[in-house]
Amino acid sequence: MSHSPITTLDKNGDEITTVGFDRFGFDSRVPLDVLRSLYLRPHYVIHANEINDVKELDSEAAELQHAKFLQHHAAYQSKSIYHPDTQSISYTTLSRFPPVKLLPPGIRKRILVTGGAGFVGSHLVDRLMLLGHEVTVLDNFFTGSKTTVSHWVGHPNFELVRHDVVEPFMIECDQIYHLACPASPPHYQFNAVKTIKTSFMGTLNMLGLAKRTKARFLISSTSEVYGDPEVHPQTEEYWGHVNPIGPRACYDEGKRVAETLTYGFQRQDGVDVRVARIFNTYGPRMNPYDGRVVSNFIVQALKGEDMTVYGDGRQTRSFQYVHDLIDGLIALMNSNETRPVNIGNSDEFTIGEFAELVREIVEKVQDQDGDVRTRRVQIVYQPMPTDDPQKRRPDTTRAKESLGWQPRWTVRMGLEEMVRYYKAKMAEGSL
């Protein structure tokens, strides 16, 4: 089956060919198709009675399966070959790393990314690596996965360290993106004490490192600091409405105390800090089983299972695509804005409406690919989790004014790409 390349249009109807921008003395632009080649993995399925030679699999037909998103670039990932007969998967080694920018030493930065093997972290790592910086990833692989950054392992600009941020860590660096913490409600509630320990001790340790090295420090905080908000949309001035003893408190209060620590180090020790309050974000490399709504809905619809809406589906969320978030994080890190900044998309949906949108997009992609559906998936209702916020939408005026940042991706474009990512995972056998 052959595909013609897809055009990605932004909110204004203009084509997106690059992400990032040249602002605050930091050029973060990279071509979109190069980025895509890092997460849309070519997959191959072979049966025991078929050819067993990997080279034979580099056929035009196999490559075409992903040609739709990989316009001019070969995928810079090892190949994963699924053997359904033995329920096994083999990975090939990379013969060539993705090309990275050659930066003069004065411009090249040494950047530490905690949680760099997670969903958001791995996209940030891709961007910083392609831009030519030296990147060290710290991750304990509790919710992150080595496969998200495996295409960089062995590259001279890259280092992957298994380390838990609750223990101190020493390294010389210029910038620290401190992202380490489980972010999905079922994951962060799985071990609540560990979650709050990660937020508190992890942030304390990384701020200590920033103080010693004089590195600029950015923490990924969250819209959850606003709790179940009584102000809508949420501005950075709003202090929030959080239940300090509820099941979400380990995360909400953990991030609130992490912000308190961050500004404590700024006031007492002059640490150069940035605080990003991240709103609901989705995209490729989200763990398909992490329990958040976007991954749940897409995976359920692709598998032909019923889509689970919690409560009556009238609660709202506003969803941003991961490339917009990374643009925002990089802009914030390199700007002079030291106050907290909301990074999110203000396109707000009820969860009920969102389920219908996801179902429609999954069906559209399936129809384009000629997939056969045995039935239309149903939307079913399940109990609402305790303390689930009733509404959420960012006021992003500050990000627009201070960073010149606003989201570019439409929810539709982002969802379509994520559906293709999960389809590839299914074909690979890992979903």
Ligand SMILES: O=c1ccn([C@@H]2O[C@H](COP(=O)(O)OP(=O)(O)O[C@H]3OC[C@@H](O)[C@H](O)[C@H]3O)[C@@H](O)[C@H]2O)c(=O)[nH]1
């Ligand atoms: O299968 C599902 C999963 C979730 N939901 C609902 O969808 C909404 C969104 O749920 P998610 O679990 O994706 O995310 P939440 O908004 O609750 O929390 C998120 O907030 C912002 C981030 O910091 C974190 O990633 C996460 O804590 C909730 O109302 C939830 O009850 C469903 O209806 N069905």
